[in-house]
Amino acid sequence: MGTVEMSWLLPAALSAEPDAPPRRSTRDWVIDTVCFVLGFGFTVLATADLLGWHTGVVREWHPTDSWMIWLDGVLSGIAGIGLWWRRRFLWPLATLALVLSAFSVAGAFTLLILMLTVAVHCPFRVLAGYAAAAAATNLIFAAARPDSAGSYWETVWWGVMIVVIISLWGMVVRARRELVASWRDRAARAEAEQQLRVEQARTLERTRIAREMHDVLAHRISLLSLHAGALEFRPDAPPAEIAGAASVVRATAHQALQDLREVIGVLRAGQVDDAEPAPERPQPTLSALPALVDEARLAGDRVALDIRVDLGEVPAGTGRTAYRIVQEGLTNARKHAPSAVVRVTVGGACGAGLHIEIVNPLPVGVPGGPPIPGTGVGLIGLAERASLAGGHLTHGSDGATFRLTADLPWPVSR
Incomplete structure (x- = not known):
């Protein structure tokens, strides 16, 4: 008192x-x-x-x-x-x-x-x-x-x-x-x-953006590393080949910067000036899968694509997740099994789900060049992404091949 x-x-x-x-x-x-x-x-x-x-x-x-x-x-x-x-x-x-x-x-x-x-x-x-x-x-x-x-x-x-x-x-x-x-x-x-909920929302958004940046940029940067390594180990190549490889490096770098700008645009969503149009969110759907494979083939990857479904009918949310899974699978194959043939199979049906399988043989012997660096968490992020979408993802090797499979929901539209 x-x-x-x-x-x-x-x-x-x-x-x-x-x-x-x-x-x-x-x-x-x-x-x-x-x-x-x-x-x-x-x-x-x-x-x-x-x-x-x-x-x-x-x-x-x-x-x-x-x-x-x-x-x-x-x-x-x-x-x-x-x-x-x-x-x-x-x-x-x-x-x-x-x-x-x-x-x-x-x-x-x-x-x-x-x-x-x-x-x-x-x-x-x-x-x-x-x-x-x-x-x-x-x-x-x-x-x-x-x-x-x-x-x-x-x-x-x-x-x-x-x-x-x-x-x-x-x-x-x-x-x-x-x-x-x-x-x-x-x-x-x-x-x-309320402040705790705001902080949790910010943390979730930052995690999502970090995952998005990894998915978008890892593919581009791995292509850059691949072409730069070819130029380093083939200094006596004909000028035409060197010019072509340099052109691919320049185009890939430009595309990587463009992707980075789009991803950073996610951070600026809702804060851009009214006079400046808001950047598009970097979320391609499964319809862009053939272009992704063509880009990988142009960079020298050996990709066999088997599409057993109408890509346009896949829901947008499921398609975005599937696209990122294939993109990360190609990036991993490029890092750990260069020059190997990567087989990508996409199938499924409405109501039964969407099935994705990416298979590549394990490398034999010592790689000819330095390994492409990575974060080591790409597959973990893909598994989390698939889980959040309502599906599941598995990956592993049988001693000769490495297999990545994902099953995503494809609900019946009403």
């Missing part, structure tokens, strides 16, 4: 945090000043009025000996000054206020401030006990400081009513603060969950 905040005197207290900051803010200083003026100021004025300093006549309301008036004024003044440190010493001050409530008139406002503080910042069971004790002290107060304008029980009644009103007021403020704190906590959790 050492850090409670006496902010109930201002309307803003209804939306304030229950715990006060370690150091006083400007608002805290204003509230402390108001509490001190009300508590200590009323003590001085009430003591002076009871002693008759203004009129020279001792007041007859709550007639009491002068020694009790002085004792009331001194103790109430101490309690009023203590309001400056009520955040740190709430319970010592609240206990002093409970004792003073048995006979004090001059400390009325100080007692009300401390009681309301207990009501705002303490649990209900603590408040109930404190309010019961404060109500009981009214029995002593009505006898020690009788009111000339009312009876004993009338004084007790009014004292109990004030205790009840202050307690209910403090409970309302406390409930309001807890409700506001709950709303803020829910809003903070909702914002944190």
Whole structure:
């Protein structure tokens, strides 16, 4: 209870945090000043009025000996000054206020401030006990400081009513603060969950883009490496062959840059300028498979393509996945089995699924050139892509050939 905040005197207290900051803010200083003026100021004025300093006549309301008036004024003044440190010493001050409530008139406002503080910042069971004790002290107060304008029980009644009103007021403020704190906590959790969902979406999108970049660029760059290696190991080739290989390198490099631009365009989707057309997403369908095979053959690959299905009837999503699988299969064959004949078979039917098989013999002996570098995760990415599409992919060798098969769903269109 050492850090409670006496902010109930201002309307803003209804939306304030229950715990006060370690150091006083400007608002805290204003509230402390108001509490001190009300508590200590009323003590001085009430003591002076009871002693008759203004009129020279001792007041007859709550007639009491002068020694009790002085004792009331001194103790109430101490309690009023203590309001400056009520955040740190709430319970010592609240206990002093409970004792003073048995006979004090001059400390009325100080007692009300401390009681309301207990009501705002303490649990209900603590408040109930404190309010019961404060109500009981009214029995002593009505006898020690009788009111000339009312009876004993009338004084007790009014004292109990004030205790009840202050307690209910403090409970309302406390409930309001807890409700506001709950709303803020829910809003903070909702914002944190939203940020988490955004981060997860970003991570998934970055993973998808990374996979897309691998699928698109690995094929082009492997072709570049193949032709560059041929130029390196055949420096005495006829000029026409060198010029042709250089032309293929230039065209492949240009196409690789174009693919890279399209993939990077995915990152800029939704952020391009209105005057600049958005780049097309690099997602060819299975209809582009013959062009992919022709490109590989032009680069020197030996590819046998067997198409047993109408490529135009394959759904776009399934076709994109199938295209990437064939593209990565050709890239792997080019890396690990150069000059080998790669057989690509695409078949299936609507409702039965799309089946893809890529087979190439394993290389024999030591390759004639340096190996084409790779990431080593291409087949893992293909398996994940096939799984996300609702299919499955397997790959492995039997000692003589390497086989990659994929089965993708081909739902019946409605």
